[in-house]
Amino acid sequence: MGDVEIRPPRPEEYAAAGEVTVQAYDVDGHLADDVGYDAMLRDVASRAELAEVLVAVDSAGEVLGTVTVVRPGSPYAEISRPGELEFRMLAVAPSARGRGVGEALTRAVLERARALGIRRVVLSSLDRMHSAHRLYERLGFARLTERDWQPFPHISLIAYQIDV
Template sequence: MSNVEIRPPRPEEYAAAGEVTVLAYDADGHLAADVGYDAVLRDVARRVGEAEVLVAVDGTGEVLGTVTIVHPGSGYAEISRPGELEFRMLAVAPPARGRGVGEALIKAVFDRARALGLPKVVLSSLDRMHSAHRLYERLGFARLPERDWRPFPHVSLIAYQIDV
């Protein structure tokens, strides 16, 4: 991980960051039931305008992963409340998995929450994103079942939180 930099994306990296997000979700079968969500995932320029986006970039400039950091009450917020920072759309390019990229992105979210003086980080995750759930739990996230929700009848999201 020493050759991976976590930082906001440059405009010329928006397309690559969007494509990494789509490829990651598609590789795990998370786009099949949600027609049109790929366009939301690709639209990094919009996310940058309404939230904070981070990318993980290797020494050659290749975008390996990305995450969107969301403030309560903002356009991308799903479950965050005052005093909480939320993240969404965590994605690691399939060839970069197993190298600590996802963990590094999440730890950057923790750093951002601390810098903002926010004591908690929360997230929603598709109930079938089992590998992501293992990562969250290994990092110390706890389930927050009272905030589980369904944006659509066929989509179940489960909530997690951690004190940072």
């Protein structure tokens, strides 16, 4: 991962970061529910105003992945409570998978929590995002079943937590 830099996106990278996010969700069939989530995934500019967005960029400047870091009570927060940091919309370009980009982005979130003095990181994930679940569990995240929820009757999200 020495060839990948994790940092906030530059405004000129917002469109690429949005497209990477949509592609990642779409290739895995996670947009099949057609609830309009692709528009939110694509809108990095709005997320960057209301949350903290990070991108993984290679040495050529290509956006390989992205994640959104959220504080409790903010517009993008779903399950976080005071004293927790939440992340959402972790995505890796299909062409960059298997290179550790998702892990690097997740570790960057954990480091961000430590830097802020926040002791717990939480997230929600579609119940069928099995690759992501394997990553979270390998990094030490544990299920947080009492915060599982359904934004729509046909969409189930499961929660995870890790103490940092």
